[in-house]
Each structure stands twice: as structure tokens, then as C-alpha cells.
Amino acid sequence: MTDTFTAPGPGRWAIDRSHFAGGTTPICEWLMEQSMEPGMRRVFAELGVPADALRARFVNGFMYTRLRPLVRPDNPPSKPPPDFVLRVASRVHPEFRRRAKTATTVLHDRPWVDVAQQWTSEIKPGLEAANARFQDVDVAALDDEELGRHVADLLAHCRTNAELHFWLHGHDLGPLARYLYCCQGWGISADDALPALAGASPSTSEPLRQLALLRQMVSAGGATPASLDDVRNASPEAAAALDAYLARRGQVIVTRYDLDGLTLSELPGVVLVSILDASEPVEVDAAPVAAALRERVPVEDRPTFDTVMGDARAVMDMRDDNGPLTYEWPAGLLRRALLEVGRRLVAQGRAEHPEQALELTPAEAPAVLTASTPDRAELARRATERAARAQVTPPDVLGPEEPAPPIDVLPSSLAQMVSMVQVALAQMGMIGDRQVDPLQGAGVGTESYEGRVRVASSPEEAIDTMEPGDVLVVRATSPAFNAVLAIAGAVVTAEGGPLSHAAVLARELGIPAVVGAPGALDLTDGATVVVDPQRGAVRVLTA
Numbered sequence: 023m024t025d026t027f028t029a030p031g032p033g034r035w036a037i038d039r040s041h042f043a044g045g046t047t048p049i050c051e052w053l054m055e056q057s058m059e060p061g062m063r064r065v066f067a068e069l070g071v072p073a074d075a076l077r078a079r080f081v082n083g084f085m086y087t088r089l090r091p092l093v094r095p096d097n098p099p100s101k102p103p104p105d106f107v108l109r110v111a112s113r114v115h116p117e118f119r120r121r122a123k124t125a126t127t128v129l130h131d132r133p134w135v136d137v138a139q140q141w142t143s144e145i146k147p148g149l150e151a152a153n154a155r156f157q158d159v160d161v162a163a164l165d166d167e168e169l170g171r172h173v174a175d176l177l178a179h180c181r182t183n184a185e186l187h188f189w190l191h192g193h194d195l196g197p198l199a200r201y202l203y204c205c206q207g208w209g210i211s212a213d214d215a216l217p218a219l220a221g222a223s224p225s226t227s228e229p230l231r232q233l234a235l236l237r238q239m240v241s242a243g244g245a246t247p248a249s250l251d252d253v254r255n256a257s258p259e260a261a262a263a264l265d266a267y268l269a270r271r272g273q274v275i276v277t278r279y280d281l282d283g284l285t286l287s288e289l290p291g292v293v294l295v296s297i298l299d300a301s302e303p304v305e306v307d308a309a310p311v312a313a314a315l316r317e318r319v320p321v322e323d324r325p326t327f328d329t330v331m332g333d334a335r336a337v338m339d340m341r342d343d344n345g346p347l348t349y350e351w352p353a354g355l356l357r358r359a360l361l362e363v364g365r366r367l368v369a370q371g372r373a374e375h376p377e378q379a380l381e382l383t384p385a386e387a388p389a390v391l392t393a394s395t396p397d398r399a400e401l402a403r404r405a406t407e408r409a410a411r412a413q414v415t416p417p418d419v420l421g422p423e424e425p426a427p428p429i430d431v432l433p434s435s436l437a438q439m440v441s442m443v444q445v446a447l448a449q450m451g452m453i454g455d456r457q458v459d460p461l462q463g464a465g466v467g468t469e470s471y472e473g474r475v476r477v478a479s480s481p482e483e484a485i486d487t488m489e490p491g492d493v494l495v496v497r498a499t500s501p502a503f504n505a506v507l508a509i510a511g512a513v514v515t516a517e518g519g520p521l522s523h524a525a526v527l528a529r530e531l532g533i534p535a536v537v538g539a540p541g542a543l544d545l546t547d548g549a550t551v552v553v554d555p556q557r558g559a560v561r562v563l564t565a
Contacts, residue, residue, distance in 0.1 A: 025082040025411065025414060027081055027416060028420065029086075029420040029422075030079035030080075031088070031096070032095075032096045032097065032098055033088050033090075033095075033098045033421055033424045034088065034098075034419060034420070034424035035079065035081075035086035035087065035420040035421050036086060036418065036419050037085070037086050037417070037419070038085050038086070038087050039084070039085075039517050040450075040497075040517035040522060041085065041498070042084070042085045043278070043497050044083050044411060044414065045408045045409060045413075046080060046083045046084070046280055046408075047282055047380050048381065049177070049356070049360075049382070049383070049384050049387065050280045050281055050353075051083075051085075053181060053184050054078045054085060054184070055079060057181060057187070057188060058075075058076060058077065058078040058087075058188050059075045059077045059078065060075075061184070061185040061186065061187065061191075062075045062076040062188050062192065063075035064189050065189045066192065067121075067124070068124070068128075068133070068192070069124070069128050069193075069196055069439065070121045070122065070124030070127070070128050070435065070436070070439055071121070071192075071440070072092050072112070072122075072440060073089055073440075074091060074092050076088070076090070076188075077090055081416070082411050082414065084411075084414075088424075092117055092118065092121065093118075098424045100422070100425075101425055102425040102427050102428070103427075105428060105431045106431075108432075112431065112433060112436065121439075125435035125436055129200075129435060129438065132197070132329075132333055133193070134193040134333060134336075135333060135336060137193040137340075138193070138336050138337050138340050141190070141340040141343075141344075145186075146343065149183065149348060150270075150347065152179065153347070153351045153352060153355065154269075156175075156176060156355045157273055157355055159172060161359050166366065166391040166392055167391075167392065169359065170388040170389055170392065172359055173363065174387075174388035176356045176359055177356065177387065177388070179352050180352045180356055183347075183348040183349065183352055184349055187344060187345065187348035187349050190340065190348065191341070193337065193340075194337040194338075194341035194344065195446045195450075195521070197336070198219075198334045198337065198338075198341070198446065199445045199446035199449070200333070200442050201215065202445050202521075203445050204327070204330050206445070208319045208320070208323065209318070210315060210319075212521075213464070213465070213520065215315065216520055216521075216525075216529065217308065217311050217529070218311045218312040218331060219308065219331075219334055219335055220311075220530060221305075221306035221308050221530070222334075222338035222339065223338040223339045223341070223530050224339060225339050225343040226342045226527060226530040226531065227303040229267075230300060230302070230303040230531065231302065231303065232263070233267070233296050233297050234300040234302045234303075236264060236267065236297045236300065237298065237299075237300045239260040239263060240253055240256045240260055242256075242257070243256040243260075247294065248294075249290070249294065250264065250293060253294070268286070268287060268293075271286050272286050273355050274346055274350045274351045275353050275354040275357065275500070276350070276500065277500075279349070279350070281356065281357045281360065281380050282377070282380055285354040285358070292486075292509075295509050296509055299509045304531070304532035306530075316328070341526070342523075342526060342527075345523070357380075360382070361377070361379060363379045363382075363387065363390060363391060364378055364380070366391055367391070367401075371398065372401070374402055377405075378404075378405050381404035381405050381408065448519065449520045449521035451464075451518040451519030451522050451537070451538045459541075460542075461539050461545075461560040461562075462536075462539060462558055462559050462560075463515075463536045463538035463542075463559075464518075464520045464536070464558055465535070465555030465556060465557065465559075466520070466525050466533075466534065466535040466536075466555050467528065467529075467533070467555040469534060469555070470534065470552055470555070471493070471511055471512040471552070472551070472552045472553075472563070473492055473493040473550070473551070473553070474491075474492050474493065474548060474549070474550055475492070475493050475495055475545050475546065475548060476488045476492040476493065476494055476495060477495035477542070477546070478496070478547070488509060488510070490509045490511075491509075491511040492509075492510060493512045494507070494512070495513075495514045495515075495545055496513075496515055496542075497516045497517050497542075497543060498516070498517040498524060499513070499518075499523055499527060507527060507528075507531060507533060510533060511534075512533060512535060513528050513533055513534075513537075514536050514537075514560055515537045515538065515539070515542060516538070516540055516541070516542040516543050517537075517538060518537040519538050520537070522537055534553050535553070535555060536554070536558055536559065539559075539560055542560070546565050549563075549564060549565045550562075550564040551563060
């Protein structure tokens with residue numbers, strides 16, 4: 023098929039394949055387009071960021087984003103206004119003045135500290151309870167109308183929490199970006215600064231602790247289990263521990279962000295191997311790293327260093343648990359319900375297989391079992407078209423160049439906020455030049471690792487064939503990937519940056535990684551490579 027890639031609106035749009043690699047399902051397109059913009063608009067206003075919002079649009083199944091200017095966002099100029107005009111406008115325009123005042127207050131009061139505390143005491147428990155209530159529903163026992171209402175309720179649940187997801191990211195990426203921005207001012211690179219944050223996210227390493235405990239329980243019985251039923255039969259304690267683990271993580275999508283990704287409960291072999299190969303996560307003491315960094319900071323700035331680093335560590339756990347609770351668990355529950363819809367469509371002769379229910383739009387999904395459309399042929403056509411689009415190579419950018427205004431003419435608080443946003447986007451791998459060397463990226467860790475490559479165009483392929491110690495090569499990872507990374511010796515991704523989820527997971531779990539190496543997916547499956555995080559490079563030993 024031949025698709026034309028046209029900018030979905032005014033201005034310059036940049037592709038983001040770290041979250042949606044292409045061939046995105048209609049419901050996930052809807053979720054991103056409906057939730058990212060309002061969530062980011064709200065948090066930008068609260069933090070004093072001089073931009074309207076981050077907008078997402080899909081073109082032929084690929085996600086593109088644009089940072090919308092604060093003034094006349096849909097009428098971008100072809101060239102930046104003269105510096106003196108912008109200098110005056112940023113101090114006279116009412117909204118710029120409001121943002122400057124807000125930014126000054128935010129940088130002093132640090133509201134993200136309160137948000138992180140609220141996350142722990144209120145938001146996270148509320149999300150866990152709401153997700154558990156949906157999970158407790160036996161979708162197979164519902165009649166068609168009840169199942170339709172359940173799907174509608176889950177769509178609303180996913181939409182609400184996806185917006186919350188983006189709002190929360192303003193309060194976790196904000197202090198992380200401020201820490202890195204300040205470090206840059208002190209001559210400390212992100213590669214040097216980020217290791218000081220290791221160990222600040224117990225939620226990331228908690229699955230490994232649970233798996234290691236399960237391994238101990240199973241080993242006490244003396245037999246090597248060949249299935250999860252064997253794990254349960256090892257002892258009542260092992261059965262309870264496994265059921266508790268799956269109750270919290272089983273319905274979380276772990277292989278990608280889209281609804282066509284697999285939940286952990288659909289990967290029993292991965293769970294079993296993860297248990298058999300589990301070990302306690304490496305205890306990371308970042309205090310010596312932080313102390314060494316502090317010595318590089320001018321004496322008069324060290325109190326500021328203590329504050330910004332403390333804030334960055336305080337939000338790390340919220341950042342890493344945000345995705346699984348606000349998005350990947352609700353999306354996994356929606357997937358479960360849609361597959362039940364799909365099974366009934368197959369029984370009606372209206373679908374070839376249950377997964378074709380993932381081709382439904384959010385308007386169609388709740389009522390499809392009691393409606394006559396779409397029919398079998400239409401669902402098959404959509405599935406074929408979406409699969410074909412996933413194989414297309416899209417352009418990195420769409421639309422004319424959109425000149426960025428010079429930061430140095432802005433009021434100081436706004437200039438710092440703009441710089442922080444740029445730092446966050448760059449360190450997540452969402453903006454910036456692509457690496458010239460296709461096997462060069464951002465390194466995580468200090469020790470090189472030699473191992474066999476397991477690479478695939480989809481994470482499911484890699485996970486399905488992985489053995490303990492293999493080098494996992496994927497386009498990107500999600501936060502929920504910590505459930506399966508226990509068996510990887512090293513990780514290489516084609517997308518992302520030092521603040522991407524892949525980098526955070528590798529840092530917390532003590533796994534060597536190179537992220538954002540654009541040629542990673544061209545590695546030969548089964549090749550032997552050296553993953554060198556110190557150089558941020560992957561070296562092929564044998565193809």
C-alpha cells in the first residue's frame with residue numbers, strides 16, 4: 023500500500039516511535055489524541071511553562087507530536103520575530119506575565135514534592151483499587167449488553183487515567199529536568215548525573231524481589247517446576263505468592279503500549295523462566311556517586327544541588343509506577359474485555375479470530391455485539407491494512423520548519439522552564455539529532471557485557487525466544503518490562519534516551535544497556551555482541 027504522510031496540522035511534527043512503533047490500534051490512537059494534550063496543557067499552566075501543550079496526532083498509524091506555542095499556536099511564523107519584539111512581548115503579554123509569575127513561584131515552592139507525597143498516600147492506592155475492581159469482573163460471565171457497558175466503562179477509565187498519566191509526568195519530569203539542567207550549568211553531563219538517581223525507585227525492582235522469593239520457595243521443594251501449576255504445587259506459600267504476583271501484574275500489558283501487546287498473564291513461559299532465573303536485585307548505593315558530584319559543584323551552589331537532586335530522587339518512584347498504574351494495567355484490562363468481545367464475534371461469524379476486536383473504534387466497541395457493523399470483511403480489511411502500515415518507514419518530521427524563539431530574551435524563570443522542557447525531551451530521546459553510528463547510543467552501567475542477541479521487530483518475538491543471559495534487543499521498552507527483564511543479560515533499544523523507561527529500568531536493575539542506537543534492530547538474531555555502556559556502543563563479535 024502507498025500512504026502519503028502529510029502534517030496533521032500547522033507547524034513541525036516529530037515522530038515518536040518509542041511509545042507506538044507503527045500500526046497503532048484505533049482505540050490507542052484515540053486515547054493518545056484525547057488525553058495527551060489536556061493533560062500537558064494543565065500541567066504546563068500549573069508549572070509556568072511558556073507553551074500551550076504537547077499535542078499528539080497519528081498519521082497512517084504513526085504518532086507525531088508538536089509542542090504548541092503559547093501565543094497563536096495554529097499560526098506559526100516562518101521565521102522568529104526580532105529579539106526586541108519577543109523580549110517586550112514576553113513581558114507585556116498577559117499570559118506570558120502569568121506564566122512568568124507562576125514559574126517563579128514553582129521554582130521556589132517545588133510543588134512536585136507535594137504531588138509525589140500525594141501519589142504515595144492517595145493517587146496510587148486509588149488507582150490500584152479501581153483497577154482491581156475492573157479486574158475482579160468475570161467478563162466471560164457477562165451477557166452481551168453487560169459486556170458492552172463494561173467495555174464503555176473501561177474506555178472511560180482508560181481515558182481519564184491516560185490524562186492523569188500525562189499530568190503526572192509534568193511533576194516527575196519537571197524536577198528530573200531541573201536537576202539535569204542545573205548539572206549542565208555546573209559542567210556535569212547527564213551521563214555523570216543520572217547514576218546518582220539509582221536506587222530511588224523501589225517499584226522498579228519490587229517484581230524482581232517477589233520473583234526471587236518465589237524461586238526460594240520453589241527451590242525448597244527440591245524439584246524444578248515445568249509449569250506455573252508446578253510452582254503452585256510446590257507449597258501453599260508458593261501458590262499464594264504466585265497468585266498475589268499475578269493478581270497485581272498479570273493483566274498489565276508488558277510487551278508494548280498498544281492494545282495488541284501481550285499481558286503478563288498471556289506469557290506464562292516468561293513468568294516461569296523469570297522465577298527460575300530470579301535473583302535479588304543488585305543493591306545500589308548512589309550516595310558515593312552523589313557525594314563525588316557534589317564536590318564538582320561550586321561551594322555556594324551546593325545547597326541548590328542538594329535540593330534539586332533530592333527532588334529528582336523523590337519523584338523517581340512515581341515516574342516509574344505512573345505508567346503501569348495509569349495506563350498499562352487499565353489497557354491490559356481493556357484488552358481482556360475486547361478479546362472476550364472478539365471471541366463472541368467469532369462465534370457469530372463476524373470475525374476470523376478474537377484479536378480482530380482490536381480493530382474496533384471506541385465508538386463501535388461497546389455496541390458491536392448488538393449491532394450489525396462492522397462485518398467480518400471490514401474487520402479483516404482493517405487488520406490487514408494496519409499490519410501493512412506497521413511495516414512502512416515513516417518520515418521523522420512532517421511540516422515546515424518551525425523556528426524556536428531564542429531563550430535568552432525571555433524572563434529568567436521562563437527561560438529556565440523552556441530549557442528544562444528541552445532537556446527532558448532530549449534525554450527521553452524525543453528530540454535531537456539521530457546518532458551517526460547506528461550502533462551508538464546512550465550507555466547505562468559501567469561493565470561491558472558479552473552475549474547472544476535476541477532481536478525482533480516486536481518485543482513478543484524477542485521474549486518468546488529469550489534464554490537467561492541473552493541480550494534483549496527491541497525498539498523500546500515500557501515501564502512494565504521490569505517483569506520480564508529479570509532474564510536479560512543486557513538490553514539494547516533503537517529508540518529512547520538516558521531518561522527513557524529502558525534506561526531507567528536498566529539503571530535500577532543493574533543491567534548494562536545501550537539505548538537509542540538506531541541500528542539495533544538490524545542486528546542479526548543469534549549474533550554475539552558486546553554491549554559497552556561506557557562507550558555507549560554495541561560491538562558485533564560474530565554474526
